[in-house]
Amino acid sequence: METHHDTHDQENGFWNIANVVIGFGFAAFALVSGSILIIGGIKAAKPTSAVVTTVAPSASSGDVAVINIKPGIANPMSYDITSFSVKPGQKVKLTFANESATPLQHNLVLCKAGTKDSIIALANGMMTDMAKWMGKGFIPESPDVLQHTKLLNIKESETLEFTAPAEKGDYPYLCTFPGHAMIMNGLMKVE
Numbered sequence: 001m002e003t004h005h006d007t008h009d010q011e012n013g014f015w016n017i018a019n020v021v022i023g024f025g026f027a028a029f030a031l032v033s034g035s036i037l038i039i040g041g042i043k044a045a046k047p048t049s050a051v052v053t054t055v056a057p058s059a060s061s062g063d064v065a066v067i068n069i070k071p072g073i074a075n076p077m078s079y080d081i082t083s084f085s086v087k088p089g090q091k092v093k094l095t096f097a098n099e100s101a102t103p104l105q106h107n108l109v110l111c112k113a114g115t116k117d118s119i120i121a122l123a124n125g126m127m128t129d130m131a132k133w134m135g136k137g138f139i140p141e142s143p144d145v146l147q148h149t150k151l152l153n154i155k156e157s158e159t160l161e162f163t164a165p166a167e168k169g170d171y172p173y174l175c176t177f178p179g180h181a182m183i184m185n186g187l188m189k190v191e
Contacts, residue, residue: 064091065164069108071100075183077175079108082186086164092188096149097157106175107137108149110160110188113169115144120185123176130178138176151177164190 065086072078086092096108111119122140126133137151146165149158165171167190174185 064093067092067094068097069094069186070097071104071106071184073101076100076102076104077180077183079173079175079184079186083189084186085189085191088164088166088168088190090164091161092164093159093161094147095157095159096152098152098154099157100154103154104180105151105153105177106180106184107139107151107177108160108173109139109145109176110147110171110173111142112144112146113165113167113171115142116172116174116185118142119144119172119174119176120181123174123181124178126176127178133178138178140176146171148176164188 065084067081067084069079069081072080094108094110096106098104098106100106109119119140119142122142123138126138126140134151137148139145139148147160147162149160152158169190171188171190172185173188174181
């Protein structure tokens with residue numbers, strides 16, 4: 001004798017299998033995609049003769065440090081310049097151009113020295129309310145944020161003009177779009 005419960009299990013059997021197959025498909029896609037991005041980030045971080053130098057040539061216009069940063073070529077979730085130096089109190093003209101070959105949005109957030117890990121945690125925490133933070137350009141609400149661009153689409157750029165901090169130190173800059181900051185970061189060295 002067949003019960004209602006037995007019929008229900010037989011009807012759902014197909015959907016249970018379909019859900020497992022679809023789940024494995026998404027997991028495989030995430031694994032492959034994530035591996036490609038991580039490997040690209042590692043390759044981009046290793047200096048080779050084909051990679052642009054990681055220290056920005058500070059072009060001076062008088063006493064203004066002119067810095068141009070864009071996403072990395074080998075990995076669009078990295079910056080092509082991962083370190084540049086300025087003098088304490090120097091005027092800085094920093095341009096971030098999202099000239100990525102992939103349709104990824106990015107920003108550039110300059111923070112107080114020693115705050116990289118806490119800003120990364122804030123950025124990744126934004127995943128809990130993507131709609132709210134998208135409207136705010138994924139800029140953390142923190143006193144540790146010194147300067148920032150808006151969230152830029154590809155082919156957009158923004159220039160920040162500011163005075164470098166008077167205190168020497170390593171000031172991190174990173175993309176705070178959730179998931180990007182672990183690879184997409186660098187240092188403004190005030191020395």
